[in-house]
Amino acid sequence: MRSSSDRPPAWLWPRAAYVHVPFCAHRCSYCDFAIAVGQDHLIELYLDALSAELATLGTPEPVQTIFLGGGTPTYLSAAQLARLLGDVTRWLSAEPGHEFTVEANPGTLDADKVVVLASHGVTRVSLGAQSFHPHLLRALERDHAPQDVSRAVEIVRKRIGQISLDLIFGVPEQTEGEWQDDLERALGLGPDHVSTYGLTYEKGTPLWKRRGRGEVVALGEEQELALYARGIDTLEAAGFEHYEISNFALPGRRSRHNQVYWANEAYFGFGMGAARYLNGRRELNTRSLKGYLQRALAGESTTFQSEELSPEERARETMALQLRRKEGIGRAAFRAQTGYDLDALAGPAIARHVELGLLGDDGGHVFLTRRGKYVADALIERLL
Amino acid sequence: MGEKPPSPLPLSPGGRGVGGEGGQCYELNLIDTPGHVDFNYEVSRSLAACEGAILLVDASQGVQAQTVANAYLAMENDLTIVPVLNKIDMPIARPDEVIAEMEHAVGVSAAEVLRVSAKSGLGIDELFKAIIERIPPPPGDPMAPLTALVYNSHFDTFKGVVVYVRVMDGVLRKGQRIRLMRGATEHEVAELGQFRPAPTACNVLSAGQVGYFMAQIKTIADVHIGDTVTDAANPTDTPLTGYKEPKPMVYSGLYPVENKDFEELRESLAKLRLNDSSFVFQPEVSEGLGFGFRCGFLGMLHREIIQQRLERDSELELVQTAPNVTYEVLTRKGEILAIDNPQKVPEAGQIEEFREPIVRISFLLPAANIGDLMQLCSERRGIYVRTEYLSPTRAILVYEMPLAEVIYDLYDKLKSVTHGYGTMDYEFLGYRPADLVRLDVLVHHKRVDALSTIVHRATADRRGRRLLKKLREEIDRHLFEVILQAAIGSRIIARESIAPMKKNVTAKCYGGDITRKRKLWAKQAAGKKRMKQVGQVDIPQEAFLAVLETDQ
Ligand SMILES: Nc1nc2c(ncn2[C@@H]2O[C@H](COP(=O)(O)OP(=O)(O)OP(=O)(O)O)[C@@H](O)[C@H]2O)c(=O)[nH]1
Ligand code: SF4
Numbered sequence: 028m029r030s031s032s033d034r035p036p037a038w039l040w041p042r043a044a045y046v047h048v049p050f051c052a053h054r055c056s057y058c059d060f061a062i063a064v065g066q067d068h069l070i071e072l073y074l075d076a077l078s079a080e081l082a083t084l085g086t087p088e089p090v091q092t093i094f095l096g097g098g099t100p101t102y103l104s105a106a107q108l109a110r111l112l113g114d115v116t117r118w119l120s121a122e123p124g125h126e127f128t129v130e131a132n133p134g135t136l137d138a139d140k141v142v143v144l145a146s147h148g149v150t151r152v153s154l155g156a157q158s159f160h161p162h163l164l165r166a167l168e169r170d171h172a173p174q175d176v177s178r179a180v181e182i183v184r185k186r187i188g189q190i191s192l193d194l195i196f197g198v199p200e201q202t203e204g205e206w207q208d209d210l211e212r213a214l215g216l217g218p219d220h221v222s223t224y225g226l227t228y229e230k231g232t233p234l235w236k237r238r239g240r241g242e243v244v245a246l247g248e249e250q251e252l253a254l255y256a257r258g259i260d261t262l263e264a265a266g267f268e269h270y271e272i273s274n275f276a277l278p279g280r281r282s283r284h285n286q287v288y289w290a291n292e293a294y295f296g297f298g299m300g301a302a303r304y305l306n307g308r309r310e311l312n313t314r315s316l317k318g319y320l321q322r323a324l325a326g327e328s329t330t331f332q333s334e335e336l337s338p339e340e341r342a343r344e345t346m347a348l349q350l351r352r353k354e355g356i357g358r359a360a361f362r363a364q365t366g367y368d369l370d371a372l373a374g375p376a377i378a379r380h381v382e383l384g385l386l387g388d389d390g391g392h393v394f395l396t397r398r399g400k401y402v403a404d405a406l407i408e409r410l411l
Numbered sequence: 412m413g414e415k416p417p418s419p420l421p422l423s424p425g426g427r428g429v430g431g432e433g434g435q436c437y438e439l440n441l442i443d444t445p446g447h448v449d450f451n452y453e454v455s456r457s458l459a460a461c462e463g464a465i466l467l468v469d470a471s472q473g474v475q476a477q478t479v480a481n482a483y484l485a486m487e488n489d490l491t492i493v494p495v496l497n498k499i500d501m502p503i504a505r506p507d508e509v510i511a512e513m514e515h516a517v518g519v520s521a522a523e524v525l526r527v528s529a530k531s532g533l534g535i536d537e538l539f540k541a542i543i544e545r546i547p548p549p550p551g552d553p554m555a556p557l558t559a560l561v562y563n564s565h566f567d568t569f570k571g572v573v574v575y576v577r578v579m580d581g582v583l584r585k586g587q588r589i590r591l592m593r594g595a596t597e598h599e600v601a602e603l604g605q606f607r608p609a610p611t612a613c614n615v616l617s618a619g620q621v622g623y624f625m626a627q628i629k630t631i632a633d634v635h636i637g638d639t640v641t642d643a644a645n646p647t648d649t650p651l652t653g654y655k656e657p658k659p660m661v662y663s664g665l666y667p668v669e670n671k672d673f674e675e676l677r678e679s680l681a682k683l684r685l686n687d688s689s690f691v692f693q694p695e696v697s698e699g700l701g702f703g704f705r706c707g708f709l710g711m712l713h714r715e716i717i718q719q720r721l722e723r724d725s726e727l728e729l730v731q732t733a734p735n736v737t738y739e740v741l742t743r744k745g746e747i748l749a750i751d752n753p754q755k756v757p758e759a760g761q762i763e764e765f766r767e768p769i770v771r772i773s774f775l776l777p778a779a780n781i782g783d784l785m786q787l788c789s790e791r792r793g794i795y796v797r798t799e800y801l802s803p804t805r806a807i808l809v810y811e812m813p814l815a816e817v818i819y820d821l822y823d824k825l826k827s828v829t830h831g832y833g834t835m836d837y838e839f840l841g842y843r844p845a846d847l848v849r850l851d852v853l854v855h856h857k858r859v860d861a862l863s864t865i866v867h868r869a870t871a872d873r874r875g876r877r878l879l880k881k882l883r884e885e886i887d888r889h890l891f892e893v894i895l896q897a898a899i900g901s902r903i904i905a906r907e908s909i910a911p912m913k914k915n916v917t918a919k920c921y922g923g924d925i926t927r928k929r930k931l932w933a934k935q936a937a938g939k940k941r942m943k944q945v946g947q948v949d950i951p952q953e954a955f956l957a958v959l960e961t962d963q
Binding site: 223296303304334348403409411 | 915
């Protein structure tokens with residue numbers, strides 16, 4: 028096993044790994060993730076395939092963060108989970124002080140599964156609460172009930188240190204009052220971390236089709252903005268730090284794994300549809316379950332898309348991603364990581380947006396202001 | 412630009428052998444003329460090469476404005492007019508009514524009018540007889556030194572310039588050394604022919620005949636329409652009077668979206684000009700649009716034709732500014748400036764007199780629509796001249812009007828007021844002083860030169876407000892409030908603003924989302940590239956034509 032010191036820097040060689048479990052009970056109305064519904068008979072085979080893909084590492088890799096996402100990892104039975112975590116920890120060896128997150132669905136988590144998670148070194152559970160209002164959960168076609176969330180929090184808390192709650196805002200017909208209520212109920216459960224995601228109508232999803240047919244009406248820009256702002260205000264008032272566009276954490280409770288993405292550092296990716304970023308090359312595994320199983324089990328590459336960015340493209344991408352963070356882009360770190368001078372790439376554009384009050388610049392860092400966060404995408408596009 | 416009325420002068424340039432009375436053979440040389448007012452100069456040129464004119468009127472449509480205009484042109488040229496009523500085979504033909512209109516409108520007598528159908532052949536023999544009887548044979552002396560009128564030309568990729576001539580005196584032979592008198596250039600006739608009606612080679616064209624020749628002339632610019640062709644060894648000493656060069660009436664700027672395409676655009680324009688010397692262009696620079704060309708056209712139809720050819724022949728992405736007519740400014744110092752671009756308008760303090768081109772415009776329309784049309788004309792600053800009734804239901808209305816008020820959409824407006832039954836024709840009268848101003852547009856406090864227009868002071872406020880409304884629709888929201896202003900000099904006359912984008916942020920950005928996002932950014936950046944950036948504001952191409960559509 029390699030030691031930390033002889034590895035290339037973190038933006039080239041990963042200290043982070045993502046593992047994907049695609050199975051779900053059914054598809055939520057807004058979901059366009061790489062998932063598999065009604066394929067439960069393939070779970071065991073999938074675990075075989077995943078184990079084969081992990082084995083291509085050759086030797087166990089030391090990592091600081093692992094993220095087991097989905098799909099719904101907790102849709103697996105306790106025994107299947109144990110097998111999966113066994114394989115994962117065999118090939119990805121957690122370094123001291125590591126973070127190991129598992130995504131969980133409040134409806135499918137039980138005490139047995141939590142024991143399995145904890146015994147394999149899981150330090151953090153991210154619970155998809157989304158809302159505490161039954162009609163909003165229905166609109167999203169989530170298959171859990173509001174009370175499942177508090178129950179899940181309770182059993183996780185007994186064994187695992189950190190809990191994050193996911194909430195969705197901007198659901199059709201959602202009022203500001205309902206959103207405020209969701210935020211307060213989430214806070215009432217004492218999470219370490221909260222993610223608030225503005226609902227997006229992804230092409231091809233059931234919700235997108237319904238909007239196209241006029242069956243649901245998306246909230247207006249002003250309403251969405253009011254909800255987003257209310258989320259920030261409420262969570263900040265409760266002592267949470269708004270450390271990324273959609274993420275809030277108590278001091279010391281940020282998601283270290285997700286910060287790897289926003290720093291544009293390297294990460295491994297295993298499983299169907301998983302993305303990885305190694306040595307400046309971005310790769311995506313196939314999103315087809317059959318294809319993934321066949322290839323992984325035959326010992327073939329599961330990569331279906333791969334691209335290597337030029338140094339300048341990489342630098343610009345780094346700029347775009349880092350700007351999502353509270354601390355924004357640090358000039359010195361940026362130069363060390365990309366080899367480019369931030370101001371040479373975007374100096375005039377930065378100055379213009381500082382003038383417009385959308386960016387802040389303290390000399391060391393360039394970061395989004397509150398208003399800048401609201402229009403981050405349009406702003407980033409203009410910096411590129 | 413709408414339908415073309417049937418032309419009053421018929422057929423392809425053609426020479427045709429006809430068996431006349433008593434077995435005698437006659438040769439008729441025919442020149443076809445275009446039907447749109449933009450190309451009226453071609454009608455005049457053709458008339459100067461003829462002895463007579465066949466005035467064709469459609470029996471279902473009746474007399475049109477062009478019919479009248481062209482009949483008068485023929486009379487001015489002392490041509491014999493043979494009035495013909497065509498399409499009498501059609502069930503909706505109303506021959507008697509239309510002949511009555513012809514009597515009123517152009518003063519022919521009902522008895523002279525020949526009733527024919529080009530489709531069924533009815534009355535065609537009578538028409539030939541009438542041509543032979545009524546139109547005098549061409550004068551001219553085959554023994555005199557060669558004098559031939561160049562009445563048209565076109566460029567053939569294989570053969571070079573093809574020159575269309577009417578021989579007035581003398582003879583033109585294959586192999587002859589000829590001189591084009593204006594440029595005093597000499598050439599050898601390589602090929603000679605007649606239109607029968609397809610181009611057919613022959614060895615000689617003599618006095619009175621119409622035909623074409625090729626003489627290895629490389630560019631159309633070397634051949635002046637209206638020039639005289641004579642024999643190099645035995646030249647005439649009296650060249651023909653020739654024609655006035657048609658002057659461009661409408662100008663607009665043409666800019667490549669990508670500055671690097673400038674040279675390619677120049678080449679494309681030069682190629683177009685090869686075949687159309689009435690189209691002119693010269694390089695110009697705009698602060699907002701960069702390097703481009705100011706192009707001159709005979710009219711809006713001509714502009715549209717050129718634009719279509721450009722689109723067909725090249726892949727260039729172009730921004731076109733709103734068209735304007737040519738104005739004149741008399742400066743305090745007594746100079747006269749031709750203003751083909753609003754940018755060239757001098758400071759108000761230097762202007763003694765601002766002048767605009769005026770046309771006399773004739774409308775031929777159903778009498779029932781006269782009221783509506785008069786209303787339209789007065790909105791367009793028209794000065795009423797007269798009304799003439801051709802029949803109880805049809806009338807000619809004559810106005811004098813600024814050309815600027817005519818070119819953009821008056822034809823469409825006429826069609827809509829008259830439900831398609833009205834026609835119009837106009838002729839240039841001259842320049843007259845008017846209370847004109849340059850209306851500027853400021854986008855985010857920066858003047859966008861390509862959006863400036865010259866307007867009458869009385870309409871400036873209204874035009875300014877409408878223009879800004881239209882721009883507001885065309886320009887996307889930005890990260891800041893975009894201020895639009897219309898100004899005359901330093902006085903702001905209208906203001907609009909485009910509210911800034913309020914929320915534009917995607918919630919999730921994790922491992923798998925990054926590539927997708929990057930592609931999205933690249934796509935959006937490509938979309939932006941097709942816009943013109945003025946200051947910090949991206950202006951789409953459509954916005955530059957917004958000026959045109961503010962006149963409803
Ligand atoms: N029924 C009928 N149709 C005719 C007759 N003569 C011409 N047409 C039709 O009228 C239409 C116009 O004919 P053109 O010869 O193109 O008319 P033009 O005046 O030369 O038009 P421009 O070249 O555009 O100026 C064509 O569709 C002809 O077929 C006729 O005697 N009877
Ligand atoms: S649980 Fe998550 S992954 Fe599964 S369908 Fe719903 S949103 Fe998609």
